[in-house]
Amino acid sequence: MIVNGKERDIEPGTTIExxxxxxxxxxxxxxxxxxxxxxxxxxxxxxxxxxSNVEIYSLIGGG
Numbered sequence: 001m002i003v004n005g006k007e008r009d010i011e012p013g014t015t016i017e018x019x020x021x022x023x024x025x026x027x028x029x030x031x032x033x034x035x036x037x038x039x040x041x042x043x044x045x046x047x048x049x050x051x052s053n054v055e056i057y058s059l060i061g062g063g
Contacts, residue, residue, distance in 0.1 A: 001048060001052050001053075002054065003023070003055075014047065014048050016039060020056060027041070029059045030056050031057040033057075034052055034053070035052065036053070
């Protein structure tokens, strides 16, 4: 599985939410794309497979 541009050894069947937790991101301030499609928080139960290409973006506030 590719996560943020790097090959990662993630167990197939891992949900998006589990991946976010494993990577140490707080799920309420991230944007997730899987295979180029933005995933809503309601879809974080979706299971990933070895062919998934996941991008996790952490939102940072500032001014």
